[in-house]
Amino acid sequence: MQEIIKTDNLVKLYVMGVEELYALKGITMSITKNEYVAIMGPSGSGKSTLMNIIGCLDVPTSGYYELNGNNVSEMDDNELAAIRNREIGFVFQTFNLLPRSNALHNVELPLIYSGMSRHERLELAEQALDQVGLKDRMLHKPNELSGGQRQRVAIARALVNKPSIILADEPTGNLDSRTGDEIMQLFDELHSKGNTIILVTHEDFIAEHAERVIRLKDGMIEFDKVVRPPKNIIINEIQA
Amino acid sequence: MISFNAIKANKMRSILATLGIVIGIMAVTILQTAIEGINLAFEKSIASVGADVLYVQKFEWFGKEDWEVYRNRKDITMKQYNYLANNLQSAESVCPSAGAGGTVTYGEYSSENVMILGTTEEYQRTLGVGIDEGRFFTKRESDGGWPVCIIGMDVKEAFFANVNPIGKTIKVNGYNLKVIGVNEKMGSMLGLFSLDNRILMPLNKFFKMFGTRRQLTINVKAAGVEGIEDTKEEVKSIMMRARRIPVGGKPDFGINQQEAFRQTYDQLTGLIKAIGTAITLLSLIVGSIGIANIMFVSVKERTKEIGIRKAIGAKRSTILVQFLLEAVSICLLGGFIGLAIAFPISLMINAYLLPTAMPMWVVALALVISAIAGIVSGFFPAFQASKLNPVDALRYE
Ligand SMILES: Nc1ncnc2c1ncn2[C@@H]1O[C@H](COP(=O)(O)OP(=O)(O)OP(=O)(O)O)[C@@H](O)[C@H]1O
Numbered sequence: 207m208q209e210i211i212k213t214d215n216l217v218k219l220y221v222m223g224v225e226e227l228y229a230l231k232g233i234t235m236s237i238t239k240n241e242y243v244a245i246m247g248p249s250g251s252g253k254s255t256l257m258n259i260i261g262c263l264d265v266p267t268s269g270y271y272e273l274n275g276n277n278v279s280e281m282d283d284n285e286l287a288a289i290r291n292r293e294i295g296f297v298f299q300t301f302n303l304l305p306r307s308n309a310l311h312n313v314e315l316p317l318i319y320s321g322m323s324r325h326e327r328l329e330l331a332e333q334a335l336d337q338v339g340l341k342d343r344m345l346h347k348p349n350e351l352s353g354g355q356r357q358r359v360a361i362a363r364a365l366v367n368k369p370s371i372i373l374a375d376e377p378t379g380n381l382d383s384r385t386g387d388e389i390m391q392l393f394d395e396l397h398s399k400g401n402t403i404i405l406v407t408h409e410d411f412i413a414e415h416a417e418r419v420i421r422l423k424d425g426m427i428e429f430d431k432v433v434r435p436p437k438n439i440i441i442n443e444i445q446a
Numbered sequence: 447m448i449s450f451n452a453i454k455a456n457k458m459r460s461i462l463a464t465l466g467i468v469i470g471i472m473a474v475t476i477l478q479t480a481i482e483g484i485n486l487a488f489e490k491s492i493a494s495v496g497a498d499v500l501y502v503q504k505f506e507w508f509g510k511e512d513w514e515v516y517r518n519r520k521d522i523t524m525k526q527y528n529y530l531a532n533n534l535q536s537a538e539s540v541c542p543s544a545g546a547g548g549t550v551t552y553g554e555y556s557s558e559n560v561m562i563l564g565t566t567e568e569y570q571r572t573l574g575v576g577i578d579e580g581r582f583f584t585k586r587e588s589d590g591g592w593p594v595c596i597i598g599m600d601v602k603e604a605f606f607a608n609v610n611p612i613g614k615t616i617k618v619n620g621y622n623l624k625v626i627g628v629n630e631k632m633g634s635m636l637g638l639f640s641l642d643n644r645i646l647m648p649l650n651k652f653f654k655m656f657g658t659r660r661q662l663t664i665n666v667k668a669a670g671v672e673g674i675e676d677t678k679e680e681v682k683s684i685m686m687r688a689r690r691i692p693v694g695g696k697p698d699f700g701i702n703q704q705e706a707f708r709q710t711y712d713q714l715t716g717l718i719k720a721i722g723t724a725i726t727l728l729s730l731i732v733g734s735i736g737i738a739n740i741m742f743v744s745v746k747e748r749t750k751e752i753g754i755r756k757a758i759g760a761k762r763s764t765i766l767v768q769f770l771l772e773a774v775s776i777c778l779l780g781g782f783i784g785l786a787i788a789f790p791i792s793l794m795i796n797a798y799l800l801p802t803a804m805p806m807w808v809v810a811l812a813l814v815i816s817a818i819a820g821i822v823s824g825f826f827p828a829f830q831a832s833k834l835n836p837v838d839a840l841r842y843e
């Protein structure tokens with residue numbers, strides 16, 4: 207199986223004045239293509255820190271990180287930006303849409319940065335919005351959309367450049383449980399279509415959607431276990 | 447597109463911030479338009495002085511010494527004129543002239559303060575006087591001091607609006623003079639006084655009317671503009687001899703030429719330009735600081751946006767260019783507003799002050815200056831934005 211993420215002894219050290227804080231104390235793991243992973247753990251255990259490093263938003267203090275065959279640990283700013291653009295789709299707890307731009311433009315943005323032609327990127331952005339069920343809200347701005355709809359726009363944006371992984375840091379944290387459920391169904395659907403998904407959550411019932419749970423404690427992996435056999439086969443059978 | 451959205455979102459703030467740029471651009475364009483007009487007027491006026499003519503006089507135009515010094519000099523005499531005229535090799539023509547203010551009467555009408563100029567038949571060739579009707583006076587009329595005259599266009603219009611003036615007799619300070627010609631229209635000197643309110647007459651008659659102790663000017667036409675410096679040297683040495691000044695001594699006369707006007711004019715416009723440039727620069731600097739300031743605020747306010755853009759793949763250079771373009775757009779907006787205000791003002795200058803038009807190159811210059819102001823003022827805020835760390839920027843509230 208193709209390994210998409212491979213880390214070896216990742217350490218993240220924050221220095222604030224005289225105080226030193228190890229947010230990550232040596233994370234070694236690997237994630238393969240089309241896995242559906244939940245990262246859990248108490249507050250402050252380093253989940254977001256790990257996600258930021260996996261998502262190439264941040265660099266580890268030490269350790270090795272390989273993403274889809276690229277040695278990320280040795281990349282400079284520009285290369286990191288390019289790899290975020292090409293390989294990663296982010297979904298944040300607070301949606302993080304551009305408030306002044308409509309849904310279509312928000313979804314189109316990663317494709318602008320990858321230098322795609324206007325015609326092509328509008329087509330792809332529309333497709334992505336269609337996929338999350340928001341084709342009829344394309345021209346609405348974030349403040350004209352509900353929380354669930356905003357998160358769908360964010361997911362469409364994460365999907366649009368066909369990344370090798372989708373990273374979601376507490377994607378349902380700001381949503382009520384019903385809307386959260388809908389969003390999780392969307393993730394399940396994306397997973398069944400072959401996407402690799404890593405999500406951070408506090409909630410067991412959210413983590414239940416995943417096939418594998420990595421639990422952090424104090425910047426270390428407490429356990430890492432497969433909770434369910436890959437279910438896309440089962441889903442595919444049901445659909446058939 | 448991206449930058450325009452951001453500007454629209456803060457319309458009022460952006461427009462206020464452009465004020466300095468607006469004023470700066472207004473200052474350059476109006477200044478340049480005005481100078482263009484003044485230049486045009488100057489070139490038209492200066493043509494009457496003649497680029498290839500030297501004026502030998504007691505006084506020096508725009509001389510640096512006290513007026514007293516010039517006044518106490520010995521007069522230029524007819525004897526000196528004759529000596530110069532007989533010895534000068536390089537000149538094309540030479541003539542003496544003297545002027546006085548006179549009162550002209552015709553029938554029941556009269557006009558004061560007309561410039562009466564006594565000279566010889568050579569004046570026409572030396573100063574290039576154009577004749578509109580009739581003719582100039584001849585050598586015979588000149589030598590004999592005949593009572594004839596050529597009138598300027600203003601004089602014609604004042605007395606002979608609907609009649610042919612040729613052959614009519616006018617009175618100048620009580621003396622009868624027969625009109626034999628009319629000068630072509632010459633316009634005014636820098637818009638200050640008319641060159642057409644004058645009468646030309648034989649010098650010998652002029653002396654009888656106004657006396658011989660009059661300021662004499664010797665007009666020398668050089669063989670073209672290229673020859674004027676050589677001729678000037680020759681005139682100088684002959685006049686030194688005529689006025690008995692030892693070789694190497696200081697000349698006690700002026701050899702004036704158009705160049706003196708030009709130099710003084712250049713000094714004057716140079717000063718206007720310097721002041722205008724200073725005002726422009728000052729307002730542009732103030733304006734740029736204003737723009738830089740709101741750009742810093744804008745970067746701060748949009749830290750989160752920058753984080754989002756970086757998270758989905760914007761490079762440093764992308765962010766830098768985005769904010770630079772935004773600053774440039776704001777400044778160009780200011781530039782356009784400045785031009786939009788300056789244009790009607792230039793039309794008013796054209797209508798009421800002097801004929802001019804806002805030149806295309808000034809418009810281009812204004813826009814280039816605006817763009818540069820944008821780049822200068824936007825650079826540091828944009829650079830600051832570009833080097834934000836994406837994780838910190840995303841966490842910013
Ligand atoms: N920029 C920073 N500077 C200093 N310390 C930091 C920084 N970011 C995170 N930390 C610290 O690192 C530790 C891990 O933080 P992290 O955000 O990864 O936790 P988390 O597991 O995501 O918690 P939560 O569930 O509350 O989101 C925390 O103790 C936090 O205070």
Ligand SMILES: [Mg+2]
Nearest residue numbers: 253254255375
């Ligand atoms: Mg977190």
